[in-house]
Amino acid sequence: MSMSLVRQNLAAKFTDKAYRDAFVAEQIFSRLPLKIRYLREEQGMTQRKLGEVAGMAQTWVSKLEDPNYGKLTISTLLKVASAFDVGLQIDFVPYSKVLSDAVYRTSGAFFVPKFADDPGMVTANNAVSGTVQGTQSMMMGTVITFPENVGITTAATAPRNMTIPSSKTATLAQVAGL
Amino acid sequence: MNVIRQWSLTLPQAAQAKLDTIILVLQVSPIWPWPAQYVSTLRGYKGIYELRVGSSGVQYRPLGCHGPGKKQFTILIGSVEKGGKLPKSDCEVAVERRKIILDYEGRTCEHEFS
Numbered sequence: 001m002s003m004s005l006v007r008q009n010l011a012a013k014f015t016d017k018a019y020r021d022a023f024v025a026e027q028i029f030s031r032l033p034l035k036i037r038y039l040r041e042e043q044g045m046t047q048r049k050l051g052e053v054a055g056m057a058q059t060w061v062s063k064l065e066d067p068n069y070g071k072l073t074i075s076t077l078l079k080v081a082s083a084f085d086v087g088l089q090i091d092f093v094p095y096s097k098v099l100s101d102a103v104y105r106t107s108g109a110f111f112v113p114k115f116a117d118d119p120g121m122v123t124a125n126n127a128v129s130g131t132v133q134g135t136q137s138m139m140m141g142t143v144i145t146f147p148e149n150v151g152i153t154t155a156a157t158a159p160r161n162m163t164i165p166s167s168k169t170a171t172l173a174q175v176a177g178l
Numbered sequence: 179m180n181v182i183r184q185w186s187l188t189l190p191q192a193a194q195a196k197l198d199t200i201i202l203v204l205q206v207s208p209i210w211p212w213p214a215q216y217v218s219t220l221r222g223y224k225g226i227y228e229l230r231v232g233s234s235g236v237q238y239r240p241l242g243c244h245g246p247g248k249k250q251f252t253i254l255i256g257s258v259e260k261g262g263k264l265p266k267s268d269c270e271v272a273v274e275r276r277k278i279i280l281d282y283e284g285r286t287c288e289h290e291f292s
Contacts (some may be wrong), residue, residue, distance in 0.1 A: 001288040008291040010198065010206065013191075022195035022233075030199045038208055066215045067200065068232035102199065107208040 007103045011096075020095055027102055030067040032077070037065040038110045039084050054083035085114040182240070183290055184283065185256030193233035198291055200231060204251075220264075226272045228264070229253070239264055241272040246283040253289065254279070 014020040040050050040061075047061040054061070056079065063069045063079065074090060081088035115121060187244050188196060204212055220226040220241060231238040237259035241260040242252050257268035275288075 001290070006291050009290060012292065013194070013198075016191050018191035019195050022192035026196050026199035030196060031203050034207060034209065034213065037213055040210070065213065067203075068215070069231060098237055102202050105202070105206055105208075107206045109206070110208045148252060 003103050007099060010099055010103065014095055014099065023102070024095070024098055027098060029070045029072060031102075032072060033065045033067045033069070035110050035112075036061075036080060039086070039112060040065075042087065043084060043114070050080070050083055054079040084112070085116070086112045180287060180290065182253045182256060183292065185240075187188045189238065189256075190234065191239055192229065193236065196233045197229070197231050197238065200229060201289060201291075220269060220272075223269050223273055225276060226254075226269065227251075228257075241268065243280075245273070245282050246286060252276075252279055252286050 010023075014023070041049070045053070045066075046058075048058040051058045056076075060076075064072065064076065065097045077088055077090075113119070179182070186197060198213040200216060204216060207216075217227050217229055220228050223242050226241055227243060228239040228241055231240065238251045239257045239259055240265075241255050241257055243254060244251055246252065256273075257264050257269055276283060
């Protein structure tokens, strides 16, 4: 069966609110435990070792790898992400994205490089270990550029180019003259 | 007639979602054999495995086997734990169906997710 047909069949089930809500939940509670186990093994950690790094007992790690545990919390996931030295994204998205991600996911999606091995962070990693070269002027302010038509409702409209003095006591409201 | 589809459609929506998700996850699992928290051997019934699908306090246990082809797993019967045990008759049906599908591949079809 093609994956597009699988997606089509599952999309039909999404018309039921209870189903689609449960599907979203299971993408966390049933999928993440396998990813936690994979990342743990990939990084050569035992459950006990992961527990030590994440600050939790081995028995908790065992529960985190159980798809029927069903009580993963954001704070726990943050601890685990930190222990693996990888990022964690939690966001509100359309159901269509949840479904497509679930159907078209490949085994490669389970692999997540640690910060030090992240190819997208090469520059940052080099900068950390390197020396800043050249003479630099002291910056006297930082500029925040607001996107067009941003829907911020305040007492006054914030200027698009806002220069904030480097004083720690200045607040956005003071600078904007609110 | 697809006996597995017939069974899965009788499940509550949350259980269906969990079963669908677990199958999707196992299809791309980089871990092999699958972790026992997801799929475990059924003690006393050689070659039969149970998918561990717990939902709202009910332990759904689709029973299956590896095959008939390489990298294939066939769900043979849908079962539900009662008092911590699976009905013996369901396990025996799984054993019978395993023999049938391993002898004659034409008695299986792709999982439909519907």
